[in-house]
Amino acid sequence: xxxxxxxxxxxxxxxxxxxxxxxxxxxxxxxxxxxxxxxxxxxxxxxxxxxxxxxxxxxxxxxxxxxxxxxxxxxxxxxxxxxxxxxxxxxxxxxxxxxxxxxxxxxxxxxxxxxxxxxxxxxxxxxxxxxxxxxxxxxxxxxxxxxxxxxxxxxxxxxxxxxxxxxxxxxxxxxxxxxxxxxxxxxxxxxxxxxxxxxxxxxxxxxxxxxxxxxxxxxxxxxxxxxxxxxxxxxxxxxxxxxxxxxxxxxxxxxxxxxxxxxxxxxxxxxxxxxxxxxxxxxxxxxxxxxxxxxxxxxxxxxxxxxxxxxxxxxxxxxxxxxxxxxxxxxxxxxxxxxxxxxxxxxxxxxxxxxxxxxxxxxxxxxxxxxxxxxxxxxxxxxxxxxxxxxxxxxxxxxxxxxxxxxxxxxxxxxxxxxxxxxxxxxxxxxxxxxxxxxxxxxxxxxxxxxxxxxxxxxxxxxxxxxxxxxxxxxxxxxxxxxxxxxxxxxxxxxxxxxxxxxxxxxxxxxxxxxxxxxxxxxxxxxxxxxxxxxxxxxxxxxxxxxxxxxxxxxxxxxxxxxxxxxxxxxxxxxxxxxxxxxxxxxxxxxxxxxxxxxxxxxxxxxxxxxxxxxxxxxxxxxxxxxxxxxxxxxxxxxxxxxxxxxxxxxxxxxxxxxxxxxxxxxxxxxxxxxxxxxxxxxxxxxxxxxxxxxxxxxxxxxxxxxxx
Ligand code: DGJ
Numbered sequence: 191x192x193x194x195x196x197x198x199x200x201x202x203x204x205x206x207x208x209x210x211x212x213x214x215x216x217x218x219x220x221x222x223x224x225x226x227x228x229x230x231x232x233x234x235x236x237x238x239x240x241x242x243x244x245x246x247x248x249x250x251x252x253x254x255x256x257x258x259x260x261x262x263x264x265x266x267x268x269x270x271x272x273x274x275x276x277x278x279x280x281x282x283x284x285x286x287x288x289x290x291x292x293x294x295x296x297x298x299x300x301x302x303x304x305x306x307x308x309x310x311x312x313x314x315x316x317x318x319x320x321x322x323x324x325x326x327x328x329x330x331x332x333x334x335x336x337x338x339x340x341x342x343x344x345x346x347x348x349x350x351x352x353x354x355x356x357x358x359x360x361x362x363x364x365x366x367x368x369x370x371x372x373x374x375x376x377x378x379x380x381x382x383x384x385x386x387x388x389x390x391x392x393x394x395x396x397x398x399x400x401x402x403x404x405x406x407x408x409x410x411x412x413x414x415x416x417x418x419x420x421x422x423x424x425x426x427x428x429x430x431x432x433x434x435x436x437x438x439x440x441x442x443x444x445x446x447x448x449x450x451x452x453x454x455x456x457x458x459x460x461x462x463x464x465x466x467x468x469x470x471x472x473x474x475x476x477x478x479x480x481x482x483x484x485x486x487x488x489x490x491x492x493x494x495x496x497x498x499x500x501x502x503x504x505x506x507x508x509x510x511x512x513x514x515x516x517x518x519x520x521x522x523x524x525x526x527x528x529x530x531x532x533x534x535x536x537x538x539x540x541x542x543x544x545x546x547x548x549x550x551x552x553x554x555x556x557x558x559x560x561x562x563x564x565x566x567x568x569x570x571x572x573x574x575x576x577x578x579x580x581x582x583x584x585x586x587x588x589x590x591x592x593x594x595x596x597x598x599x600x601x602x603x604x605x606x607x608x609x610x611x612x613x614x615x616x617x618x619x620x621x622x623x624x625x626x627x628x629x630x631x632x633x634x635x636x637x638x639x640x641x642x643x644x645x646x647x648x649x650x651x652x653x654x655x656x657x658x659x660x661x662x663x664x665x666x667x668x669x670x671x672x673x674x675x676x677x678x679x680x681x682x683x684x685x686x687x688x689x690x691x692x693x694x695x696x697x698x699x700x701x702x703x704x705x706x707x708x709x710x711x712x713x714x715x716x717x718x719x720x721x722x723x724x725x726x727x728x729x730x731x732x733x734x735x736x737x738x739x740x741x742x743x744x745x746x747x748x749x750x751x752x753x754x755x756x757x758x759x760x761x762x763x764x765x766x767x768x769x770x771x772x773x774x775x776x777x778x779x780x781x782x783x784x785x786x787x788x789x790x791x792x793x794x795x796x797x798x799x800x801x802x803x804x805x806x807x808x809x810x811x812x813x814x815x816x817x818x819x820x821x822x823x824x825x826x827x828x829x830x831x832x833x834x835x836x837x838x839x840x841x842x843x844x845x846x847x848x849x850x851x852x853x854x855x856x857x858x859x860x861x862x863x864x865x866x867x868x869x870x871x872x873x874x875x876x877x878x879x880x881x882x883x884x885x886x887x888x889x890x891x892x893x894x895x896x897x898x899x
Contacts, residue, residue, distance in 0.1 A: 199232035200289065200296045204319045206471075207460045210235050211313060215262075216284030216300040217255035217269075218311055220345050223321065224406065225462050247427075254345050254429050256311055257325050259283055265425050267433055270309065270327060271338040279305035279335070306331030318474035321458030329445035337443040341419070341435025342456045346408045350395035350430055353422050354465075356717055358387045361705040361738045363686035364717030370398060375423035379437055383644025383656040384683050385415050385690045392472075392721045393422055393432055400464055401797045403837040407461050407468040410434055411721050413479075413691035414454035416660030439654035457691055465720065466795050466838065472691075473723035473793065479695035480726075485671075487678050487698050490725055490756045490789055491522035492778055493570065495637070498706070498737050499762035502529040502536055504550045510561045515763040517565035519771060520778035524562045525570035525637055530555065532582060538605045541577045542584030544623035559632050570635030570678075571627070575620050576663060577606045577641065584609075584619070591616035593655055595648040603642035611662035612649050621666060628674045637701065638667070640683040667696050680728065689718060699726045699756045706732025706760050707739040708751035709890060712804050712821055715755065716795065724808065725789035729755030731774060733765070743890050745770040746853040749777035750819050750892045754788060754808065757781045773853035780850065780894075784817050792838075794818070799832040803884070807895075813840040813874070814899045817850075820884055821892035829858075833881030836897075839874030843899040846871055847882065856891035 198214035203226065210222040210232050221232075221239050241251045252262045257269030261283035273280040284307075287300035295314035301307070308328040315321055323342045329335040353376055354368045369376075380389035391412040397405045410432045412418050417437040424430050434456045443451050459471035480486045494516040496509070504526075513524050531547055534540030540547075546554050559569045578585050578592060585592060585607070593608035594600040600607055611617050627633070649655035667679065681688050681697040685704035694700060700722065703714050715727060729752040735742045745766070752758070757778065763771060781788065791808040794816065798805055802825065807818030820834060839845065848869040855862075863883040864870070877897075885893070 199236050200291045201227070201230075201232040202294045202296065202313065202315045203228050204294065204315045206319045207315065207321070209313065209315060209321060211296055212236055212253070213287060213289045213296065213298055215253050215255060216287050217257050217259060217309065218296065218298055218313060219253040219255045223344065223408065223458065224347065224460055254343065254431060256313070256323060256342055256344065257309065257340070258343050265427070266343060266423065266431060267341075267421060269325070269339075269341050269343055269433070272336050274331065274333050274335055279307070279331075282307050284309050301330065307335065316475060316478065318471060318478065319460070320471050320475040321460070323456045323458065324453050326450050326452040327445070328450040329447055332447050334447070335445040336441065337438065337445055337451055339419075339435060339438060340451055340453050341433050342453055343431045343433040344408070344410055344456065344458055345429060345431040346395045348428055348430060349397050349406065350408055351398050352396045352400065354394040354396065355422075356390040356392060358390060358686070360387050360684050360687075361703060362710060363387050363703050363714050364390055365713070366717045371422065371424060373424050373426075375421055377419065377421045379419045380417050381437065382687075383416055383647060383659065384640060385688045385693070386643075387685070387687045389418070389420070390718065391418050391420060391434065391690055393420055394465070394468065394720070395422065395430065395432065396465070402466045402795045403464045403797065405464050407459070407465055408432075409459035409468050409472060409721070411457040411459075411472060411691060412454055413457055414660070415663065415688055415690055415693045417656050436657065438657065442654035442657050454692060466793065469720045469795075470792055472721040476691045476694050476721070476726065477723060479691060480698070483695050484675065485679075485696055485698050489785070490699070491568065492520065492781065493523035493525050493635070493758040494521045494763075495525045495527055495730065495758055495760050497527035498733060498760045502534070504529050506551060506558050509558055512762060512764065513558075513562050513565055513567065516759065517567055519759070519763050519775045520782070521759060522567055523570055523635060524567045525572065525635060526555075526558070527572040527637065528574075528639070530571070539579050539581035541574055541579040541606055542582040542609060544573060544575070544620070544627055555631055563632065568634035569632060570637060571631075571633050572637045572639060573624065573627075574639040574641060575624060575666060576609055576611060576659075578609050579606050588616065590650070593644070593647045593649065593659060595646045596652050598646065601645045603645070606642050608642070608644060608647055608659070610649060610655070610659070611666060612655065612658045617662065617666065621669060624670055625673055628670070628677055633677060635678045635680065637680045637682055638697070640688055664692070664696065671696065686714070686718065689722060691721070694722065694726055699728050701728045702755070705736070705738045706730055706748075707736035707741055708743050708747045709741065709823060710739065711751050712823065715751070716804065716806065719793060724755045724793055727755040728758055729753075730758040730760035731777070733761035734770070744854070744856065745773045746856070747821070747890050747892055749773055749852065750821065750894060753777055753781045754806070754819065756789075769853070777852060780852065787815055787817060794838045796834065796836065798834060800826055800828070802826045802889075803831060805834055809838055813838070813843070816897040818895045818897070819892055820895065822887040822889055825889045830886055831884045833883050835879070835881035836877040839877055839897065840899070841873060841875035841878065843874050844871055845874060845877065845897040845899045847877070848896050850894035850896050852894055855885065855893055856888035857885050858888060859886040
């Protein structure tokens with residue numbers, strides 16, 4: 191696990207992955223990112239992979255560097271784009287670099303003495319085998335350098351012919367798409383000013399045969415919560431790469447003499463073992479980032495969020511009764527959503543005034559919090575600090591604090607505007623209010639929402655503001671966390687509009703989606719679950735009739751779908767019938783019983799031979815235990831479902847396989863498969879090779895299976 195440096199080649203070695211980096215040019219080129227090659231001589235690998243010159247091409251083979259350089263003739267999208275006033279220095283060339291290789295990391299520093307720019311790059315393999323890549327440009331000239339883009343490119347071999355990407359919208363985040371791509375490019379540009387529902391910042395190259403448990407996979411994720419661009423290209427010369435970085439608006443980053451710009455970190459995940467194993471690399475990366483910044487609570491408490499139970503209808507006595515019903519089913523945290531402050535009786539007023547409304551809480555929040563605490567729960571609260579309504583005391587006093595483009599009428603969304611957090615006075619004001627809220631109340635958890643995109647958003651000087659606003663958001667969150675280290679923060683943006691590894695190094699979880707319909711949730715969670723572990727994803731049991739789809743599902747399906755993440759409830763337990771309440775109580779108890787496994791284990795997903803079902807679960811790191819779910823999403827084309835091959839377990843171990851009953855099993859069979867009647871003993875190999883026979887189930891119903899050795 192050491193970096194081996196030969197003259198101009200550095201080999202970053204991990205037991206699961208090798209990264210061979212040629213640093214002989216001014217910018218590193220990755221010669222190999224893939225299967226481990228420990229013992230191989232890095233210089234030999236470079237010689238093996240050197241490309242020949244051909245007719246019809248340049249007189250040199252332009253390297254595909256991690257910041258591709260147009261000045262060397264490579265046809266990839268240039269990694270550094272910009273110019274000085276008058277248009278000069280638009281295509282820099284960095285031709286020599288200083289190299290510092292330590293352990294599993296390499297840093298290079300190079301200069302373009304003509305363009306007077308300095309470029310620093312950093313590549314690092316983490317303890318868990320994730321590749322972290324970033325670059326920083328510094329203006330060493332005496333005029334301004336207008337930066338259009340600085341992005342990082344990671345090459346993949348020609349066997350990486352399939353590309354998996356994501357799309358989404360409010361209430362239907364992280365929809366997975368897979369295609370074979372042999373020429374041209376796939377690209378997305380996110381201008382929403384937040385990570386977005388529409389363009390999740392993750393993609394996976396893979397071999398065509400890659401499945402959950404086999405095949406080579408190369409994942410890339412951009413750890414950034416603002417605008418971004420993603421590109422996956424097959425160049426005409428056959429080379430393939432992914433390029434990720436922040437999307438800068440015109441004039442958004444102008445580097446004064448001496449100033450620098452650093453890219454967000456691109457996280458790479460390679461495995462030869464399929465998508466499930468690739469997801470583990472991403473999961474460990476974000477878990478480590480959260481641990482390093484102390485954003486990992488010991489126990490992720492089952493919570494009730496009041497939004498879909500009460501919306502803006504706040505009444506202390508009613509909320510106390512709701513808290514009683516919550517405690518009765520085993521809830522551990524009561525989160526008071528939107529509507530408790532200022533003139534916020536609906537979504538047209540009050541944002542920006544983070545002071546408890548005396549109209550709805552004549553005695554403040556203290557009596558409600560005391561009641562919640564007396565029922566053994568802790569208390570959480572909703573805020574949306576980056577936003578204001580025009581109808582607010584804040585905007586009446588400081589219209590100049592609104593982020594907008596001067597002289598233009600701003601585009602509205604949900605009747606709200608953005609607060610310019612780059613304005614120090616506005617920042618201090620909002621910090622002061624939130625700090626006071628947390629100081630004055632016994633608050634354990636803050637749900638931090640962001641319900642509109644940044645459209646046409648200029649800072650006070652009239653220049654594009656998304657980059658600075660994103661950094662200011664991080665700063666506000668960081669200073670609040672530092673002042674209140676025991677408070678846990680959740681990232682929410684109308685559901686899953688801000689889920690990435692940067693925000694998740696600061697928050698304990700993300701609200702996955704406003705859609706609690708389990709039919710949708712199964713697929714949303716499976717999508718985002720590729721780069722975020724279950725315990726960081728809020729998964730709630732919603733009302734019988736889903737508020738966002740109008741569909742209804744059984745309490746069993748709702749509960750099984752929510753149990754695998756950071757579990758919560760997003761409905762009024764008083765409105766459940768007796769059966770629903772009993773099942774919910776049982777599911778919460780089961781979740782608590784298995785919480786250590788669910789929240790610390792390895793996510794496992796399975797390839798089924800029946801596309802109408804989905805199966806996933808969590809396995810302990812030593813493969814001694816697993817809790818799995820099998821969900822029949824729609825009717826199966828077959829009366830009897832194909833066997834479910836359960837991979838990932840220890841082939842040599844013998845497991846006790848047991849059905850964990852929860853409420854009613856909706857089924858069309860006269861009999862159940864034998865193993866469901868009495869626990870079965872079989873090996874991990876038998877489970878993977880032969881598979882387990884699922885029962886014949888109704889659509890929209892599922893079951894839980896426990897395995898222990
Ligand atoms: C959007 C969030 O996703 C919901 O859960 C809720 O908090 C509302 N905002 C409140 O306005």
